[in-house]
Amino acid sequence: MSEIKKSTVAVIDYGMGNLHSVAKALEHVADDNITVVVTSDPAVIDAADRVLLPGVGAIRDCVGEMYNAGLVPSIRKAMAEKPFLAICVGIQALMSHSEESKGVDCLNHFQGNALFFGEKHKDYDGSKLKVPHMGWNQVKQTIKHPLWANIPDNARFYFVHSFYVVPENKEEIAGTCDYGLNFCVALARDNVFAVQFHPEKSHKDGLQLYKNFIQWDGKP
């Protein structure tokens, strides 16, 4: 029998509020060999086996706090070498730039921008669509990926956001959604995966995505 190694998932805390739900959902699907730590310590992030970048609130504050807390080098290092998952505003933080708050430069891991739906967003038939895009929408899996394992195509996930990402390289798109337009809600490149929705609020399919993440070896 091979030796069972304990592995650590670091949830990055950059002072933007509630990470309780993310940590509880990871703990819910983790077995005894997985430790979930919520941390703002670069050393802990560097030592972790997997890293999750949550995102809450405004993008300017998010990216600003990542820099202020001295976490950006550890985030870049993690994205270069181990399984890495970004959620909600986290996916926007990985883009080049966001339109939010009069324009914010982001981490530029994925080339492309985060754009505003607009307060006058409309459906294909011209009827009004509410912004934020809030609630359960269907996610089309546009590639095969270990993080989609055991999740049906077009499963519904919980969203709450007013900005959406537009990557330059369409081959990086892992999932899409429809809300007056077809837009990217999941990005994948090598060991990095990012989603616009909240897996921790998306019931069994969301928990399955977290389960897939804590078992993922980082290979696409």
Add this chain to the structure above:
Amino acid sequence: MGLAKRIIPCLDVDNGRVVKGVQFLDIRDAGDPVEVAKRYDEQGADEITFLDITASSDDRATTVHMVEAIASQVFIPLTVGGGIRTCEDIRRMLNAGADKVGINTAAVFNPEFVREAAERFGSQCIVVAIDAKKVSAEGEVDKWEIFTHGGRKPTGLDAVEWAKKMVEYGAGEILLTSMDRDGTKNGFDLGVTRAISEAVHVPVIASGGVGNLDHLVDGVIKGKADAVLAASIFHFGEYTVQEAKQRMTDAGIEMRL
């Protein structure tokens, strides 16, 4: 394919127990909030809302523990309202595991609080709860006014104008309760629901008066609500959330089944 309309069971919680009053009288015990929340989660509820009606602030600690317990076991969005007056109250509820907070009376007395809360925590977690009553007589142009104190005190504020103002101040969602319908089981006030939903760009949750599943359908189709909230029809086993979703699907509404 697209965004589903939502069903949100609401739990009125007093000192750690689920209760439901009929127009705030005749309060009936409806169980342990953690158990009730798990049951709704299993039935397919899209979110759960708690309204803390605990009178004394000492007992608020009970609510915080309850939210913590539920957030560890139920992985759908949770909203907590009732007694949210300061940013510290919001921080406490979000840290306990709530995803959104409902601000009601405090918004009426201090609208700047909504702006401050949205700037600090983001609009996505700020739900402004509006208690409206119809004040126009039959034959007059429809008019609804904001009331406080469980529907007893008029404020002179026009409900539609107030909703628009709250969205300008940063509300990410509006929870609209018709105080003349609440607890009556006669259905939502569809007029005010539609007027507000058409006036704002954020989602509107219809509340107050649900007595059967057709009322939920009407709330979405005629009232243009983005979500419907109900309490007693689910608490006492008249209908399950699943049955409600099926009925709405049959009526042509996109739901998460």
